Amino acid sequence: MLITQVSLVRRSLSTSVPRCKKVSGRFRTTKNRSRALTYEMAKKPSDIGVSKGWNISQTSALEGERNEESGTTARALFEELFVRNFLQGTWHQMHVFTPVIKRRLNQVHICLFLRSVHGPNINVVYFLTGYTEQMLSYILKCPVKLYVQIIKDRPVYKLI
Amino acid sequence: MAHFITSRLASVCGLNGLQSRKITYVKSFAPRPFIKRLKPKKKFDDAPGRLKTEVGLMNARKQIKARYPRERKISDQQAINWPDVWPGWAPFRATTVPFPVRMGMRRQRLRLPNPVKYANPELVKLPNFLHLTPKHVETHCDAIKHFCTPWPDSFDDVDCGHYFPVQVTSTDYVFAGSSIKRPEARKITLQINLKALKMPDETKQKFYTLAGELLNRDTGIITIQVDRCPTRKQNTDYALYLLTALYSESFTAEDWESNLTYKDMVDHDWKVSPSKGSVLRVIKAVSKEVDSTTEDDLLQRKVVIDYGKAVDNLFNASKDTDMDEVMDNYRTAALELMGYSLSRRKAIKK
Numbered sequence: 279m280l281i282t283q284v285s286l287v288r289r290s291l292s293t294s295v296p297r298c299k300k301v302s303g304r305f306r307t308t309k310n311r312s313r314a315l316t317y318e319m320a321k322k323p324s325d326i327g328v329s330k331g332w333n334i335s336q337t338s339a340l341e342g343e344r345n346e347e348s349g350t351t352a353r354a355l356f357e358e359l360f361v362r363n364f365l366q367g368t369w370h371q372m373h374v375f376t377p378v379i380k381r382r383l384n385q386v387h388i389c390l391f392l393r394s395v396h397g398p399n400i401n402v403v404y405f406l407t408g409y410t411e412q413m414l415s416y417i418l419k420c421p422v423k424l425y426v427q428i429i430k431d432r433p434v435y436k437l438i
Numbered sequence: 439m440a441h442f443i444t445s446r447l448a449s450v451c452g453l454n455g456l457q458s459r460k461i462t463y464v465k466s467f468a469p470r471p472f473i474k475r476l477k478p479k480k481k482f483d484d485a486p487g488r489l490k491t492e493v494g495l496m497n498a499r500k501q502i503k504a505r506y507p508r509e510r511k512i513s514d515q516q517a518i519n520w521p522d523v524w525p526g527w528a529p530f531r532a533t534t535v536p537f538p539v540r541m542g543m544r545r546q547r548l549r550l551p552n553p554v555k556y557a558n559p560e561l562v563k564l565p566n567f568l569h570l571t572p573k574h575v576e577t578h579c580d581a582i583k584h585f586c587t588p589w590p591d592s593f594d595d596v597d598c599g600h601y602f603p604v605q606v607t608s609t610d611y612v613f614a615g616s617s618i619k620r621p622e623a624r625k626i627t628l629q630i631n632l633k634a635l636k637m638p639d640e641t642k643q644k645f646y647t648l649a650g651e652l653l654n655r656d657t658g659i660i661t662i663q664v665d666r667c668p669t670r671k672q673n674t675d676y677a678l679y680l681l682t683a684l685y686s687e688s689f690t691a692e693d694w695e696s697n698l699t700y701k702d703m704v705d706h707d708w709k710v711s712p713s714k715g716s717v718l719r720v721i722k723a724v725s726k727e728v729d730s731t732t733e734d735d736l737l738q739r740k741v742v743i744d745y746g747k748a749v750d751n752l753f754n755a756s757k758d759t760d761m762d763e764v765m766d767n768y769r770t771a772a773l774e775l776m777g778y779s780l781s782r783r784k785a786i787k788k
Contacts, residue, residue, distance in 0.1 A: 317542050318559060329543035331563030337614045350615055375559040378529070381614040389529040389562045419616045425529050429557040435542075435550065 307438045317435040318375060334358050336381040354381070357418055365390065368410055374432050386414070386422045391429055403428075507533035520568075521577050527569045530561040535568070603634035604681075606674055625665035628677040632658040635685060644695075645688040646704040652684075656756050660684075706753030708746035717745060717775065745771040 303323040305315060321330040338354040358379055365377050365388070374391040381387075388410075392403065407424050414422040509532075516523065517536050524534065532555040541560045542553025555561055607627040611620040632653065637645060646653065653660050662680055664673040700710050708714055714737075721736055736742060748771035751764050 317553060331560050333563065335563070335565070350613075350617075354615065374557070378559060378562050380529070382527075383612065383614055384616070384618070387529065389559075391557065391559065391562075427531060427533075427562075431557075433551065433554075433557050435553075 305438055311437045313438040314434045315436045315438055316432050320436040333376050334379045361414060368406055384420055386418060386420050389425045391427050394428055394430060509533055509536045512536055520571055521574050524568045530566050532556045603630050605629040608670055624668060624670050624673055626670060626673045626677060628662040630660050641688045643704055648684055648688055656758060706750050708749050713749055741775050745775045
């Protein structure tokens, strides 16, 4: 008698068909359109370079830039993340949009939008600007300049 | 600003089809107003080094007030003098730029708001050249002009080559980062034209052999690239030393150089070539003068010298030379050597 059927015993993960859906950088719609989005929030990540700009401008990723010895692209990225964290903590609840970082030659220019906040007065803004510039220039070893613009509120682009 | 946009949106959104749903509109992003204590706690607030909190909601709201935008105050006269308003590089400031700018894509023009310059980070992300308008360039140039003198007209390329024969090229690098070190910046290229070096023909041959690939025979430019030393100055010094060594070495004649054969020559030299021997044999065979003339006399004949030059041109021709001309020259020289001149031949034919 021939054994026609051989059942192999295997240990494997039980999986389902993957749901290929892009969810990054997108906001879920509400039933009553109560979610307000700015222009930046409304545009998807695929629109970067098309209808949305870059938050950081630097030249460390260009062709021919030496990266083998000093790892300059990695360092620039790391510093950018640090700067954003620092700004988020220093200007807590006051900043409006993602800060725009521009690197030109030795300098780092940071463009910040602030919201007029009830409570602290303008002296606090001056102090924090000086504090940010000093601290960041010591940490990054570059001259850091902060450009602050105070606006009333974020403009609503889309309601979701 | 936010209120204006949302009210317009509400009117334009076309809500007729959504009447059945209860819709609540968000007016702005502002959080609910933070209402301060009306009576501050004395012990806490009077402590040294602390900010005294303002009493009352109205005062609290006024604390960071947006400045009156300069663009509304600016007069036409002031705006015309733009370099004073925007002296150096600065990120785009909506309240200083006096003209309206829109930045942002909206496919649904009726439904979406006008992407004005106020509170528009897209404009800040882009590079702007408001610090380099024609007026700026004019002002900068005018400031520097009286320090400059005009370029001397008589000093053209020929003179430059004559008075400054040695050209040293180096590259400076610019990098946006914390380190300004560039190891590639120490590399230099030294160039000099062969015409600037005065050498008799024999030393030139030796120079060609020594220089090898450093010399471009078509253009006559000697190129020396150096990057073996750590600094740029050291590299230039080394390059000049190499050039000097090349030049002086080509003048020193070794004993064994007199034993050079036809195959050692860089350029074809007819006087050492086997062609010379065969030409002398041919002349002796063709001409009717027998043995009375010596070899030296034969070699000094114009016909023979011309033939020698023609053969040299044929062998020494580079890519750019017109081969038709060279071949023609050789043809006439050869025929004249044999005793035939083309004009005589044509006369005979007739």
